[in-house]
Amino acid sequence: MPLPTTARVVRLTAEPRGLPVPEDFTVAEEPLPAPGPGQVLVRNRAFLVFPALRTLISGAGTGLPVPHVKPGEALFGPALGEVLAAPEGGPLRPGDLVTHLDGWRDHAVADAARFTAVDPDFPLPVALVSAASAGYGALTRCAEVRPGDVVLVTGAAGAVGSLAGRIARLLGAARVIGTTRSPGKAQRLTAELGYDAVLVPGERPFAELLAGAAPDGVDVVLDLVGGEQLTAAVDAARQGGRIAVVGALSGQLDPRLPGGNSPAVIDSFRVVTLGLRLRGFTLLDHPDLAAEWRERLGGWLRSGEITFPWTPVAGIDRAPQALSRLFTGDTFGATIVEL
Ligand SMILES: NC(=O)c1ccc[n+]([C@@H]2O[C@H](COP(=O)([O-])OP(=O)(O)OC[C@H]3O[C@@H](n4cnc5c(N)ncnc54)[C@H](OP(=O)(O)O)[C@@H]3O)[C@@H](O)[C@H]2O)c1
Structure with a gap:
């Protein structure tokens, strides 16, 4: 031909x-x-x-x-x-x-x-x-989910977040909470994708919604949104909490912002006193992750533990x-x- x-x-x-x-x-x-x-x-x-x-x-x-x-x-x-x-x-x-x-x-x-x-x-x-490998990498190499953890994934309905709920569960999380701006997507995330609760910011301050869903706080945060959701996540983090900052949708996709910054207020006092770990994660810093991800994803898709x-x-x-x-x-x- x-x-x-x-x-x-x-x-x-x-x-x-x-x-x-x-x-x-x-x-x-x-x-x-x-x-x-x-x-x-x-x-x-x-x-x-x-x-x-x-x-x-x-x-x-x-x-x-x-x-x-x-x-x-x-x-x-x-x-x-x-x-x-x-x-x-x-x-x-x-x-x-x-x-x-x-x-x-x-x-x-x-x-x-x-x-x-x-x-x-x-x-x-x-x-x-x-890009879902970014969620896997952040949960395994940056925030390091442990059995029994309460995990928050902001921006749960996109490419990264829609697999991250199940991945967190497969890594041992006891409870996984997500966020989206859409009630319809929230329903699908809980019905189909392993989330225990999904918060839709808007009607009430996000911090209040998060306190209701995780009254004892969260151990791990996979943050894809930034802004007020990152502020609230830090405020909800428990002693030794691990926060992986992977994306910044609230700054990236806001028409009023240039797309390359994402300001958020962080209570640094809390970071100090609770020994919180807040780290950025990019796939580019982990070139060896791709082969590991293919292996894990292939296995999970075959077993039906993950749907895409x-x-x-x-x-x-x-x-x-x-x-x-x-x-x-x-x-x-x-x-x-x-x-
Ligand atoms: N560090 C890395 O290596 C790496 C790799 C891949 C991706 N990322 C980053 O991770 C983040 C998520 O990526 P993704 O591929 O999973 O994207 P995505 O979620 O597929 O992006 C689209 C979603 O963003 C949400 N959204 C749109 N405008 C928004 C706004 N103004 N504020 C908050 N949310 C808004 C919408 O979801 P709802 O309708 O549900 O709100 C939309 O469906 C991005 O910031 C991306 O750049 C980083």
Whole structure:
């Protein structure tokens, strides 16, 4: 079969004011180079729509490990692809599934080292594009859940949080509390995804809701939201509490903020007196986590101990709208464009 010579690619075309809107992007057909020596050509099957794109597009934030996306540049991110061409004698063959970071396009060409083969027996390959490994890593390597812990996961209904409840339970947590802005998602998180209670901030101060759900406090926090939820989490933490700060949705996706900061008030006196541990966690600091996560996730999916909730989005043309759906909260679990 002849190899494709063009690719459809999502590019940023305008500097967004506030949150990006679909009109800030184009989906254009572009020439696709033939793979050179040592390169692999893949047809993408799926790619992730993720909130950090808002930060990368806004140009806000400091110390980011990846460059800002400027007008004219292509978006990128976690993807699942099928190999169409690979170097002779190398480990990859046409038909193999691979993960890589050249999402937001339908075909990609890159050096073979940028692709990771997916085990043909892996139960649900699309789950490997999700960022849920960040929750697993934070709960095992940063906040270190112990049997009997009470765990709070803020931002529980997204890609990371929707698996984190079950993961915390599998690691021994006695009670897992989540947060979301949507009552409908709260119901699904308790009915389907292992959460004992899910709080919907808004009608009452979040600190009051948390005190009701965890009257004796919490041992572990996986914080994906920041802001008033992080403030309340510190106030609710018990002696020796461990708080993993993994995301900052409240600052990242607020149209009034630039997308690269997320202020929160922390009672430092409490941190001192209760010996609280508050640490940031990023996947980039744990490159060895990916293989461990694949092993654990594959096992949990096979045994049925974990299910993978995701919102499929049909076709690359709908990808820019899918990013806006993250801002309105109109998706559940990981938001994944299928090609
Ligand atoms: N450190 C790392 O290595 C790492 C890796 C992956 C992800 N992260 C970070 O972890 C966080 C969660 O990532 P994710 O992939 O799981 O995202 P996500 O939850 O899939 O993101 C979308 C969700 O964010 C919530 N949301 C939207 N606007 C919000 C606002 N103004 N305030 C609070 N929540 C809002 C909505 O959920 P509701 O409708 O339920 O409120 C929406 O469905 C992000 O900050 C991300 O950048 C970090």
